[in-house]
Amino acid sequence: MKSIAAFLVLALIWxxxxxxxxxRVQQSTPAPYPEAAQGVVALTGANSNERIAAAMDLLQDGMAQRxxxxxxxxxxxxxxIRNVSKPARRLYDCCVDLGFTAADTVGNARETADWARSMRFKNLIIVxxxxxxxxxxxxxxxxxxxxxxxxxxxxxPTPALKARRWWRSxxxxxxxxxxxxxxxAILGREAVLGLGPRDPAQGPSTADAAQQED
Incomplete structure (x- = not known):
């Protein structure tokens, strides 16, 4: 009985x-317009066209340098990529960088960090x-x-998730x-890593690359 009760408590907490x-996800959009930053980063995924277009709009509005x-x-x-994002040729040629190494969210993070450090950017808008x-x-x-x-x-925004009763789909x-x-899983990993010393520049271990793409 105790094991059943413990399982029910865990299930309730989950x-x-x-x-x-x-x-939190539903209330995150529409997103307030961000403050100007040095760089803007679009993380590709399931709705890449919308993500790229939103990031390009920020760049065109002068909210970032690159x-x-x-x-x-x-x-x-x-x-x-230019055909997808449809920016002005001048802006695209001068100020858009493409990252081809990331295959998942862990890779996105590492690629973004490498880019920011190489550009000496400290302020980023993440899209x-x-x-x-x-x-x-x-x-x-x-x-x-x-x-x-x-x-x-x-x-x-992801339209399918904006419905109040998203669980019905x-x-x-x-x-x-x-x-x-x-x-x-990421919260758990960070909690475990936080128990011991860690090199700030190290980031997730190689094993974490098994995380699937969004």
């Missing part, structure tokens, strides 16, 4: 956490999907622990539950 996570599109498909060309933003920010802060880094979240429910579980 479910309450899921509801809090879902509320844009990094992280996790670009290695088969894509600069012209392919990704609303459901992906909590985990993305955890991963970014895991590899950008230096206090000088300032990260602003600019979430792109199997697709929406699965997306929210899977992302919540991934988020918990």
């Amino acid at each position: 479910f309450a956490g899921l509801l809090a996570f879902a509320t 844009l990094l599109i992280s996790g670009v498909n290695r088969d894509a060309t600069r012209e392919d 990704t999907a609303d459901y992906h933003m909590p985990r993305a920010m955890l991963e970014l802060r895991a590899v950008m622990r230096e206090p000088q880094f300032q990260l602003q979240a600019y979430a792109v 199997p697709k929406s429910a699965r997306l929210m539950v899977v992302e919540y579980c991934k988020y918990l």
Whole structure:
């Protein structure tokens, strides 16, 4: 009986956490317009076109000096990405960098950190999907622990998740539950790593690269 009671308590805590996570995701959009920064980063994923377009709008509005599109498909060309984002040629040629090394969120974080350090940028606007933003920010802060880094979240809405009863759609429910579980896994990893000394520049271990793409 004690084991059943313990399981029910854990299940209740997990479910309450899921509801809090879902509320956080739904309330993250529409995102308030960010303050100007040195760089803006678009993390590619399920709705890449919307993410890239939102980041490009920020660049065109003068909210950043340069844009990094992280996790670009290695088969894509600069012209392919330009056709998706549709910026002015002059702005695209001068101020947009493409990152081809990231294959998942861990890779996005490392690629973003390398780019920021190479550009000597300290202030970044991070653009990704609303459901992906909590985990993305955890991963970014895991590899950008230096206090000088300032990260602003600019979430792109996922229409299927804006419904009040998102759990009634199997697709929406699965997306929210899977992302919540991934988020918990990162929280657990950081809690364990926080128990011992850690090189601030090290970031997640190689084993963490097994995290799936959003």
